[in-house]
Amino acid sequence: MKNIKKTLQEMKTFLLLWGTQSFSGLGSAMTSYALVIWSYTQKGSALMTAMLMVSSYAPYVLLSIFAGALSDRWNKKITMLVCDTVAALSTVVMLLLLRGGMLEIWHLYLINGVNGLMNTIQQPASEVAVTRVLPSKYYQKVGGLRYLASSLNSILTPIMATAVLGIAGMNAVVMIDLGSFAAAFLVLAFGIRIPEKKESGEEGENLLSSARKGIAYLKRERGIFDLILFLAAINLVASMYQAAFPAMILSRNGGGEKVLGLVNAVIGGAMLAGSILASLVKEPQSRVRVICNCLMLSMSTENFLLAVGRTPFIWCVGGILGWIAIPLMSANLDAIMRLRVPEQMQGRVYSVRNSLQFFTIPVGYFCGGFLVDWVFEPVMAVQAHESILIKMFGAGKGSGAAFLFFVLAFAGIGVCLYFRHDKHIWELEQKKECGGGHA
Numbered sequence: 001m002k003n004i005k006k007t008l009q010e011m012k013t014f015l016l017l018w019g020t021q022s023f024s025g026l027g028s029a030m031t032s033y034a035l036v037i038w039s040y041t042q043k044g045s046a047l048m049t050a051m052l053m054v055s056s057y058a059p060y061v062l063l064s065i066f067a068g069a070l071s072d073r074w075n076k077k078i079t080m081l082v083c084d085t086v087a088a089l090s091t092v093v094m095l096l097l098l099r100g101g102m103l104e105i106w107h108l109y110l111i112n113g114v115n116g117l118m119n120t121i122q123q124p125a126s127e128v129a130v131t132r133v134l135p136s137k138y139y140q141k142v143g144g145l146r147y148l149a150s151s152l153n154s155i156l157t158p159i160m161a162t163a164v165l166g167i168a169g170m171n172a173v174v175m176i177d178l179g180s181f182a183a184a185f186l187v188l189a190f191g192i193r194i195p196e197k198k199e200s201g202e203e204g205e206n207l208l209s210s211a212r213k214g215i216a217y218l219k220r221e222r223g224i225f226d227l228i229l230f231l232a233a234i235n236l237v238a239s240m241y242q243a244a245f246p247a248m249i250l251s252r253n254g255g256g257e258k259v260l261g262l263v264n265a266v267i268g269g270a271m272l273a274g275s276i277l278a279s280l281v282k283e284p285q286s287r288v289r290v291i292c293n294c295l296m297l298s299m300s301t302e303n304f305l306l307a308v309g310r311t312p313f314i315w316c317v318g319g320i321l322g323w324i325a326i327p328l329m330s331a332n333l334d335a336i337m338r339l340r341v342p343e344q345m346q347g348r349v350y351s352v353r354n355s356l357q358f359f360t361i362p363v364g365y366f367c368g369g370f371l372v373d374w375v376f377e378p379v380m381a382v383q384a385h386e387s388i389l390i391k392m393f394g395a396g397k398g399s400g401a402a403f404l405f406f407v408l409a410f411a412g413i414g415v416c417l418y419f420r421h422d423k424h425i426w427e428l429e430q431k432k433e434c435g436g437g438h439a
Contacts, residue, residue, distance in 0.1 A: 154268025214348030243368025299412025
């Protein structure tokens with residue numbers, strides 16, 4: 001009990017920050033989930049729905065390098081509060097358009113672009129804030145806890161969003177989002193202290209010079225750079241999967257909104273189990289091996305089952321296998337970054353990492369939506385009844401998305417095998433830890 005009390009005391013600030021921000025994240029996720037359903041039912045286009053995520057990630061990718069440099073110069077707490085406020089105001093605008101019957105999908109693209117810009121600035125500030133309020137010995141556990149919040153949100157989001165949509169409509173979903181924002185804002189503003197530190201040489205340094213330091217660091221640290229490229233390639237495959245996923249589930253026989261909610265909830269449950277595992281297991285002898293094995297399990301299972309499965313049960317099994325190991329991978333990736341990168345460089349390095357690691361996400365969403373609408377669905381539509389493709393992936397709308405999942409399975413396995421043999425990534429196991437923060 002003494003150890004538990006000591007741990008809770010040392011992690012108190014982090015737990016308060018994590019809990020309230022996670023609650024706010026649940027509200028935002030409910031709105032995003034409801035808007036995906038709204039946009040697909042309005043247009044029936046995988047590409048137009050995928051463009052919601054493209055508009056969110058585009059500013060994140062384009063401006064992350066400079067956002068991290070700004071984050072290192074600005075007060076972390078104020079930065080987070082301002083970004084949250086602007087994002088909430090954009091949600092209010094969306095609510096007013098919705099109530100006035102004027103909401104169009106292009107409005108959502110603009111609103112998502114604003115939210116993506118705010119997330120671009122806030123994310124590196126949030127990463128550094130966590131480092132400053134948390135002793136380094138808890139990084140492994142915290143990686144699991146942060147994915148615990150993500151997995152709980154994944155379970156609750158489809159259940160709550162579907163229920164609220166059915167009972168009270170989109171307006172109620174957005175009001176829950178704004179209420180969760182208000183709670184997180186008040187706690188961060190008045191209940192949490194984030195230490196601020198001035199690094200030597202920070203004053204007078206221009207923005208480009210500051211950003212160049214983050215790039216220069218990654219040039220020197222080839223192992224971290226190649227690990228980022230590994231995740232960028234995985235993100236390309238995963239975002240194409242994300243673009244095709246709702247199009248397939250909403251379109252196929254035996255699918256629909258309730259089934260999409262069920263499969264997403266099961267995926268959230270798998271992530272919850274993986275998060276608990278990541279929080280409890282001891283530090284592995286080889287973090288790199290854990291990352292490679294977890295991603296191989298994910299890439300080599302779920303896409304195949306989504307491709308050939310015809311029932312919600314098979315889709316749920318695929319979701320479990322595809323996501324249960326991801327929290328453990330993420331926890332070890334997070335620990336490597338925090339322990340290897342000096343704290344005074346983390347804002348700069350994380351921002352460069354974000355541009356490199358996540359630039360493939362909007363590309364993947366666009367490609368996934370385009371391939372479903374203009375390549376794989378048309379190919380399946382002209383197949384004869386006795387075609388091998390019809391036997392493998394079924395017929396009707398949604399079969400093209402299933403065909404795409406089959407292709408993505410091989411692409412994901414290829415990425416994992418290629419980077420598993422990258423000697424620079426394995427050299428991370430031999431280097432001395434040089435980062436880390438403390439309370």
